[in-house]
Amino acid sequence: MVATPCRHHCSRVGRGMSLTKEEAKALAQLDEVEALYKLGLTQREIAKKLGVASSTVWRRRDRGREIRERVGDVASEVAVPRELPSFERWDLPGEPTDDLGYDQLDDDVPIEDLINDRKERFKRLDGKKTRRHTRNVQVKLPGPVAITHFGDPHVDDDGCNWPELLRTVEVVSKTEGMFAGNIGDTTNNWVGRLQRLWGHQSTTVDEAIRLAHWLFHSVPWMYCVLGNHDKWNHGAQLLRYLTQGAKIAVFAENTARIELDFPKGDPLRVVARHDFKGSSIWNRAHGPLRESKLNPWGDIYISGHRHIWVSHHEEGTDGKPRWALIVRGFKAYDEYAETCGFYEHQHGESVTTILDPTHPSPMQRVQVVWDVEEAADILAWKRSKYGITSYSKRQR
């Protein structure tokens, strides 16, 4: 489209004749008067708008007409337009040009198939998440069993208490009905700027992997959850590889929610996580205790990570006794704690929960013991008298 030249933008320069300044001014004044007149204004209103007398309005009109008559159409014919350059407008209605428009979307797959595919994918993901949320474990062994929860092992750390770790592994592996739980941070697996700490330990990366592999294959694990150290450096994928073939009932990257179903008695539930949200210097059990109150599903809430130990037992508002536990782990002589001035707990490498699902007192269905050998003895005693004790004869 070509822009139309405007009359008011024209210079009245004639061919062989020219207007004087006064004549050009008179023609402009005529245009002005005629334009206002066309708008419906009276002579008086035009005069008022222009700030002149009424007689001046007609005088300007007559003078202008006289000049226009004299110069005729010549002026308009010879006017030199100040035209805007012509250009194509793509935003106006009409046929789009070839070089404009959008690329066609990829429509190889019909939209119905695309939606069905997304629907099925969501269902699979949803089912996976739900299955991960709670895991049921069928305990086939009749009578009480136990879980010895291994606190942060850090097997490759020079401060890992290997004598205690070996004792714990030996007792668990030899005791009938005793299972293990891994609360995470199996190795140091230093990452980022912490990689300089490899220089502070005498084990290599290869040795760390071998030690972790040994631990995973030494005892029957009820569960393994991952700690912050385990997740660094693609550690989660590495641990999945390392644990292939190991006896692990539940492997969870974050939280293991396990319902143990027994041949007799009510199920018992364990919620294990490397660390629960929240802490308090006045209540060391704050994290797992908080979780037990906000999500009162389990009987045992246990975590590690903080390298402290604590045990808390209380009844919930639903009348159910619950344990909130933090296990310190096997890493002693923690340089980080020493540097920062934290008090380093001296005990609590592991803790054993003895599960007696048919005990008549709910208070005694979970018993917490901090020494693994003593826990094994108690478990063996409980299992030996299972079904023959006086209270079991009466009530089981």
Ligand SMILES: [Fe+2]
């Ligand atoms: Fe940790």
Ligand SMILES: [Fe+2]
């Ligand atoms: Fe740790």
